[in-house]
Amino acid sequence: MESLISHYQQLLGLPSSWNVDNVDLSLPHKRVTIKLKYVGQDVKCPECKASCSIYDHAPEQKWRHLDTMQFETILVARLPRVNCKEHGVKTASAPWADKHSRFTLMFEGFVVQLLQHCASTQAVASMLRLSWHSVDQIMRRALARGMKRRDTEAIRHLGIDEKSFRAGHQYVTIMNDLDGGRVLDVVETRTTKATVKLLTSLAAKQRKKVLSVSVDMWNPFAHAVRKKVPQADLVHDRxxxxxxxxxxxxxxxxxxxxxxxxxxxxxxxxxxxxxxxxxxxxxxxxxxxxxxxxxxxxxxxxxxxxxxxxxxxxxxxxxxxxxxxxxxxxxxxxxxxxxxxxxxxxxxxxxxxxxxxxxxxRTTNAVSEGLNSKIQLIKASARGFHSFESYRTRILFYCGKLDMAI
Ligand SMILES: [Zn+2]
Structure with a gap:
């Protein structure tokens, strides 16, 4: 048992303030449960990072970790709570997981890698015995990471295009970076207002550098471009x-x-x-x-x-x-x-x-067409979407060229 505990201590790569307290192996459930214990002297306030004394411990929480030889592996811990002079009683963050996630960062990173090789959320969910919703949440957190890291400095030529979303003439409007070959963002409907919102997802400083915007001969797109990127040439493509x-x-x-x-x-x-x-x-x-x-x-x-x-x-x-x-x-x-x-x-x-x-x-439509057929595949593999938000998440996850690593 001692060696199993020290193995996990090493495998998990925990900071010295956390110890593996106990490892429970359940053969009938094919599950390994690893109990972790906080052994540090003080704790950092999650808000201001100030070192505070331990107030007490939050109730037990569980996180799904990477499987150990096909055994579902669960981390269990009571996170310490601080009593910060400025922020009051706060639960410290777990070094192995995102706030509000029931999965460890390593597990989420693994799910993201699987998703990148398999466009079907449902397929990944059933392979890992997760709900569709859990995988969706992991995707959204990955997307948030990627969007935060994204560099938009080099954008010079934009493409704006519509795409049908559901039957009954519901549309979304998609903005592409034609030089970078990636989707920048997606909004609901194809009105002037929606297109303005789409364009303002780029900072004003960035929009000033745009030289051209390729659009269909659809007046709401042209109006929005005139409003938000007035210096750019409007191009109607082939x-x-x-x-x-x-x-x-x-x-x-x-x-x-x-x-x-x-x-x-x-x-x-x-x-x-x-x-x-x-x-x-x-x-x-x-x-x-x-x-x-x-x-x-x-x-x-x-x-x-x-x-x-x-x-x-x-x-x-x-x-x-x-x-x-x-x-x-x-x-x-x-x-x-x-x-x-x-x-x-x-x-x-x-x-x-x-x-x-x-x-x-001479911006060609090759980039937009390529992205378009990729989006078509996403639509086909999802067999419809519950909501606009899950459609947008998948378009950006697969066509945004984002760095979503942990
Ligand atoms: Zn604080």
Missing amino acids: YHISKYLNDAVDAVRRQESRALNTTGDKTLIGSKYAWLRNPENMSDKQRADFDQLMTCELQTGIAWSLKNMFRAFWVLTTRDAAEYFFQYWSDAVDRSKLKPIIKVKDMMVRHLEGILNFFRH
């Missing part, structure tokens, strides 16, 4: 514009398909995805089918050509060339008389300054 153009092609296809159907013409049935693919991504078979479709002189074919033509915009080398190209393209759109495409073009005309700003910063 990702969002491509999405609008794809949707417009699809709208033309649906209309035309319906019209053709009434005359028994099935040409467009089942062709939705053919119009969304870029030619270089088509297989030989897809390419042959697509060429066949294009010979049919469809309105959808014209819409597709206009969308495809616009891809050339992004590879132009100067802003002037881009402005000239845009005029040329927008005339072609007008001549097509295809309402869905004209509608997107009109929106682009209203936001042309932001679209042309791409040629000043």
Whole structure:
């Protein structure tokens, strides 16, 4: 028994003021219970760190520690209480655990490592015989540590994007650091007010250094950027514009398909995805089918050509060339008389300054798209979220590039 006690004394790496008093091994419960005893002369006040005399001991508390050879290992101790002249009677903090946690720091560090390799909170919880809630609390404490240590000095290019949260058009707004490839924060809804809140999560001093903010052509985002980072250029990126153009092609296809159907013409049935693919991504078979479709002189074919033509915009080398190209393209759109495409073009005309700003910063959407698909995986593995807060916790835990070590 003596050697077991001294083993644990060493393994736990306790400060000299704490001793292992007793180790209880329960074979039927597969549990090791380690009783710790405070043997120091005085105690530090948890508020002011002043050395005080011991007042008494708080009731017994338990902390789950790392397993010992598959035996659940529990630390038990009565924490000393101080009587500080300034702060009164206070319970001293345990050197092995965070305040309010029922787990030791080493155990929490282990849980964080597991979570980093497994996106499912539930899977980690069942592996360690913990409740979902306990793992969630450990994640939140890890996140708080990481956010406190985070360095935001180097942020120059921001991306703001919306993401659906739950069914029924509930959205969250996400702010990305495009240089650092990380999510900076998440807020509920996608209003101007929410976006202002998101931007002010960065200190004013930091916001002044921002050169550009990439956003969708969604006015509340633009208003918030004008308010909180007025010096930064607003950039409307390729990702969002491509999405609008794809949707417009699809709208033309649906209309035309319906019209053709009434005359028994099935040409467009089942062709939705053919119009969304870029030619270089088509297989030989897809390419042959697509060429066949294009010979049919469809309105959808014209819409597709206009969308495809616009891809050339992004590879132009100067802003002037881009402005000239845009005029040329927008005339072609007008001549097509295809309402869905004209509608997107009109929106682009209203936001042309932001679209042309791409040629000043050339921030790509690759970072936001990468983060977006990562968030998609988190959503899929959680099969829905109980609350916005648990959604935000996971987005930042997995996409914040935070140092959350103990
Ligand atoms: Zn004190």
